[in-house]
Amino acid sequence: MMSYSAFLTEYGPRFLDGATVTAIQTVLAAILAIVIALVAGLMRLSANVVPRWVATTYIEIFRGTSLLVQLYWIFFVLPLFGITLEKFTAGFVAVGMNLGAYGAELVRGAILSVPRGQWEAAIALNMTGAQRMRRIILPQAMVIMLPPWGNLLIELLKGTALVSLIAVADLMFEAKQINGTTFLSAQAFGTALIIYYAMARFVITPAMRGLERRMRRRLSRA
Amino acid sequence: MTDQDMSKYPLRLADDKVPMVRFMNVTKRYGDLVVLDSLDLDVDEGEMVTVIGPSGSGKTTVLRMLMTLETINGGVIYVDGEPLTHMEKGGRLVPADRRHIRRMRANIGMCFQHFNLFPHMTALENCMEAPVHVLGLPKAEARDRSIELLGMVGLEDKVDQHPARLSGGQQQRVAIARALAMRPKVMLFDEVTSALDPEVIGEVTNVIRKLVDQHNLTMLMVTHQMGFAKEISDRVCFFYDGKIEEQGPPSEIFGSPQKERTQQFLSAVLEAG
Numbered sequence: 254m255m256s257y258s259a260f261l262t263e264y265g266p267r268f269l270d271g272a273t274v275t276a277i278q279t280v281l282a283a284i285l286a287i288v289i290a291l292v293a294g295l296m297r298l299s300a301n302v303v304p305r306w307v308a309t310t311y312i313e314i315f316r317g318t319s320l321l322v323q324l325y326w327i328f329f330v331l332p333l334f335g336i337t338l339e340k341f342t343a344g345f346v347a348v349g350m351n352l353g354a355y356g357a358e359l360v361r362g363a364i365l366s367v368p369r370g371q372w373e374a375a376i377a378l379n380m381t382g383a384q385r386m387r388r389i390i391l392p393q394a395m396v397i398m399l400p401p402w403g404n405l406l407i408e409l410l411k412g413t414a415l416v417s418l419i420a421v422a423d424l425m426f427e428a429k430q431i432n433g434t435t436f437l438s439a440q441a442f443g444t445a446l447i448i449y450y451a452m453a454r455f456v457i458t459p460a461m462r463g464l465e466r467r468m469r470r471r472l473s474r475a
Numbered sequence: 476m477t478d479q480d481m482s483k484y485p486l487r488l489a490d491d492k493v494p495m496v497r498f499m500n501v502t503k504r505y506g507d508l509v510v511l512d513s514l515d516l517d518v519d520e521g522e523m524v525t526v527i528g529p530s531g532s533g534k535t536t537v538l539r540m541l542m543t544l545e546t547i548n549g550g551v552i553y554v555d556g557e558p559l560t561h562m563e564k565g566g567r568l569v570p571a572d573r574r575h576i577r578r579m580r581a582n583i584g585m586c587f588q589h590f591n592l593f594p595h596m597t598a599l600e601n602c603m604e605a606p607v608h609v610l611g612l613p614k615a616e617a618r619d620r621s622i623e624l625l626g627m628v629g630l631e632d633k634v635d636q637h638p639a640r641l642s643g644g645q646q647q648r649v650a651i652a653r654a655l656a657m658r659p660k661v662m663l664f665d666e667v668t669s670a671l672d673p674e675v676i677g678e679v680t681n682v683i684r685k686l687v688d689q690h691n692l693t694m695l696m697v698t699h700q701m702g703f704a705k706e707i708s709d710r711v712c713f714f715y716d717g718k719i720e721e722q723g724p725p726s727e728i729f730g731s732p733q734k735e736r737t738q739q740f741l742s743a744v745l746e747a748g
Contacts, residue, residue, distance in 0.1 A: 374591035374650075377542050378605035378657060379580045388608065392595045472595045472637075 260440045264431050271427030272448050278345045278413040278423055283406055285349025286356050293353065294360025308357065315354035321415050323347050328419045344416030352409045359405065363398035364390055396468045403461035407453045424448055481568045484551045493556040495520040495661060495693040496541065501550035503536055510536050512717040513550070521691045525704040528714030529740060534697045538663040541695065542585045543576050554582050555660060584659030588666040590646040592638040598625060598649045599634040602656045610657065624652035628682050644675030651682055662686070664696040683707065701744055705729045713737045
């Protein structure tokens with residue numbers, strides 16, 4: 254039987270390639286999720302019923318159904334309607350749209366938890382609705398929603414493993430391939446497990462903590 | 476409200492002497508609860524009117540309606556002769572649209588019980604925010620104006636502090652400077668000392684005293700501090716149950732109140748405090 258160090262020497266580069274793809278998928282999906290969350294979250298708070306309804310429907314659909322089914326829809330079904338996405342694009346789009354729906358509720362909740370006095374002060378200073386939101390409410394909502402966003406981004410990272418099912422060569426895909434040729438399941442999936450954990454624990458978590466600290470400092474101290 | 480009802484309200488006030496603020500037959504309801512019942516109240520230019528009364532008497536609602544933080548259910552509010560809550564359309568008054576409200580709201584500034592400073596901005600940035608982004612003043616001009624006002628309220632050494640680093644009295648003084656930076660014609664003070672520790676109340680009342688002495692601002696103040704109201708007001712309105720029960724110069728209201736409810740309220744308050 255092959256030693257683990259020999260296994261790593263042999264297959265390490267492929268794990269690294271896969272991890273790189275996973276990282277890129279995560280970053281692109283996160284950007285998409287943040288944009289969608291912001292737009293849908295604000296639409297949910299609109300005084301106008303149409304945007305509110307559109308956002309609610311979107312959130313219901315993407316939170317209420319499985320990410321895997323959404324991924325298959327985007328990759329296999331949309332082409333039937335003339336929209337063909339490359340598998341790499343389909344991958345991060347599906348993950349981003351799904352997690353964006355969860356994020357929209359975070360955005361909405363955080364905006365609503367900014368004290369009412371802040372809105373009233375901004376009205377009393379005659380700021381427009383857009384100015385109130387952009388300059389007064391959102392900067393404060395941001396601080397409130399950062400911790401739950403940290404959780405969501407870790408969910409998102411783990412969610413990207415599903416893109417291996419449409420043959421995007423991510424970390425999970427490589428692990429499965431290596432397992433298929435070597436039958437060293439413990440080593441193959443064990444390594445993937447460790448890499449996912451390390452990305453969450455040593456990249457996303459510290460980055461969010463740092464961001465949180467910085468924003469909190471800006472909010473409360475000179 | 477039907478169109479016929481509106482015909483008794485003038486499109487604009489054109490007497491010889493137009494009050495800075497006029498509440499005309501203003502009613503405010505929350506569901507079945509009538510908070511203000513057909514309120515008529517004029518405030519003249521440069522006048523300092525204090526509103527007192529038990530909690531739930533509708534006194535804070537008066538200020539909030541004038542600041543357009545609350546809609547009204549009947550009547551019309553005029554500011555400087557022009558309708559605030561309504562606008563003219565085809566020769567009659569219709570409820571004001573957003574644009575009209577924004578234009579009229581520029582005349583009014585307000586300070587709140589809980590200061591409501593923007594926590595992510597320094598004292599100076601709090602003051603500069605609206606002059607720069609709402610009035611479109613050049614930054615340097617807004618800065619000069621804000622620093623001058625922060626100096627007026629005695630906080631020239633705190634301009635770069637965030638609100639969390641300031642005491643309640645200091646925060647309220649920044650809030651006053653912030654409101655004044657918009658150069659309103661009417662200033663509203665809503666229980667601005669109620670959330671303060673007793674020892675810093677004087678910092679804030681001194682600033683208001685200074686405004687009364689040195690500026691021709693029209694002011695409406697809701698307060699529980701009877702001593703301050705007595706000293707500073709041109710007129711005191713005692714609110715009870717959504718109506719003005721009694722009003723007059725402070726010497727009369729505090730010295731020889733005519734109505735029984737006024738007497739009861741004042742004796743209860745003065746005993747307590």
